[in-house]
Structure formats: structure tokens, C-alpha cells
Amino acid sequence: MAIISMRQMLEAGVHFGHRTARWDPRMKRFIYGERNGIYIIDLEQTLVRIEDAYRFVRDLVANGGNVLFVGTKKQAQDPVRIFADHCGMPYVNERWLGGMLTNFDTISKRVSKMQEYERLRDTGEFELMPKKEALLIGRELEKLQRNLSGIRSMGRRPNAIFVVDTLKEHIAVTEARKLGIPVIGVVDTNVNPDVIDYPIPGNDDAIRANELMARVIAEAVI
Structure with a gap:
């Protein structure tokens, strides 16, 4: 059974790239052509790359690995959160804090701080504090x-990260590469696919396209 169909991708608008004035020449090999000033992505190649990413994630998780979903642009926030939750994986969909990977110990301390504040709130200890402090x-x-x-x-x-819009999330990509963490990324026609371990050529500006890609990665986890 196919992981995803050509029809699903067409209906979600995965094939629409950016305007021809905004492109990265390194994406040329993934571009089918141009229509009305818009690049059209070669979905045959997208299909192959999705299958590669799917198998990688499936095998990684089967061996106890985890995948961090990343997408902070408006069109990616809900798909990233919904499908990461669906498959029980972590996600970042509001803001990538510098050091989330490279300075993980500090980030972990901030998570612990958040959990301690939640405990204070849930036990009613907030109400015992001076109003200003609370x-x-x-x-x-x-x-x-x-x-x-x-x-x-x-x-x-994480053992890998899945990124929607690798240009916007370049800090996350850079941190992952520095640590040797594999990056799965949806690459639109305006990005450099060569810095992504598992590039998936596709539209990263449409909610439906992002939902489709996030769902495929979530299904690989499950």
C-alpha cells in the first residue's frame, strides 16, 4: 500500500512552489517546470523522498528513537502540534529558543521550572503568595x-527532527547539524536542500500540504 498518493498531494497543493523570482538554484533538480510565474515541484521525486523519510522514521522509532516536530510559522503551527500529539512525539510550534538542542541542559532546567510553577498553581500555593509575586x-x-x-x-x-520550512527554522537545522542529528525537512523552491538529510520537496506555505506531510511522519511513528 502506498504511503501517500499523487492525488492527495495534488489536492493539498504540495506541487506549488514559490514565484520564480524567489528560488534557490540548488532546488533545480526537484522542479518540474514553471506556470504563470510559479515553480511547479516534481511530485514524482516528492513521492520517492517521502517514502525514504517514512522508512527512516519508522525504523528509528522501532529502535527506541524519537522525533521532534518543528514548525513555528502560522501555516505549520496546528499541523505540527496536532500530529506530534497524535503520535506521542515532542514539538516546537511557537518559537525556537536558541540552544534547544545545543544547550539542552539549560532548556531542561526551564522545563523543570515550568513544571514547578504548574505545581504551585495546581496546589493553590499561588494564592498564598503576595499578589505581585504571584x-x-x-x-x-x-x-x-x-x-x-x-x-x-x-x-x-531527539534522535531526529522533522521541520516545516527549513529556511524559517534555520537555527533548528543548524543546531541539529552541529550535533549530528538527522533532519527531515519539507523543502520549498526557495531553500537549500543540500543541508537536509531527508529533504521532501513540497509547498511549505499551505496548511493542507503541511497537514499531509506531518501526518505521514506521524504515521511512520505509529
Whole structure:
């Protein structure tokens, strides 16, 4: 059974790239042609690359590995959160904090701080604090939850990351490469695919396309 069909990709608009004025020549091998000033991505190649990524993730998870889903642009936030939750994997969909991978110990301490603040809130200890102190901690908790809730259970560095929009998430990609963590990434026509271990040529600006890609990776996990 095919992991994904050509029809599904066409319906989701996976084949639409950026305007021809905005492109990275290193994506040339993944481009089928051009229509009305828009690059059209070669979905035959997308299909092959999706299958490669699917097998990699399936085997990684079967051997006890985990995958961090990353996508902070508006069109990626919900797909990343929904499908990461669906397959029980961590995610970052609000803001990539510098050092999330390269300075993981510090990030882990911030997660612990968030969990301690949550405990204080849930046990009613907030109500025993001076109002000003409780207000400040409450605000800090909201900020921590916004940025770190998706990795609260990660516990260790991921064995791979799945990225929607590798250009926007270049810091995440750079950190992963520095640590030798494989990167699976949806690569649109304006990015460099050569820095991605498992590039999946596709539209990273459409919600439906991002949902489709995130779902495939989630299914590989399950």
C-alpha cells in the first residue's frame, strides 16, 4: 500500500512552489517546470523522498528513537502540534529558543521550572503568595508554557527532527547539524536542500500540504 498518493498531494497543493523570482538554484533538480510565474515541484521525486523519510522514521522509532516536530510559522503551527500529539512525539510550534538542542541542559532546567510553577498553581500555593509575586510568576509560567509545553516530556535530545520550512527554522537545522542529528525537512523552491538529510520537496506555505506531510511522519511513528 502506498504511503501517500499523487492525488492527495495534488489536492493539498504540495506541487506549488514559490514565484520564480524567489528560488534557490540548488532546488533545480526537484522542479518540474514553471506556470504563470510559479515553480511547479516534481511530485514524482516528492513521492520517492517521502517514502525514504517514512522508512527512516519508522525504523528509528522501532529502535527506541524519537522525533521532534518543528514548525513555528502560522501555516505549520496546528499541523505540527496536532500530529506530534497524535503520535506521542515532542514539538516546537511557537518559537525556537536558541540552544534547544545545543544547550539542552539549560532548556531542561526551564522545563523543570515550568513544571514547578504548574505545581504551585495546581496546589493553590499561588494564592498564598503576595499578589505581585504571584502575578509575576503567573506571567512567566504563561511564557514558559507557550514555548516549552511541546517538549515537556522529551527528557533527552531527539534522535531526529522533522521541520516545516527549513529556511524559517534555520537555527533548528543548524543546531541539529552541529550535533549530528538527522533532519527531515519539507523543502520549498526557495531553500537549500543540500543541508537536509531527508529533504521532501513540497509547498511549505499551505496548511493542507503541511497537514499531509506531518501526518505521514506521524504515521511512520505509529
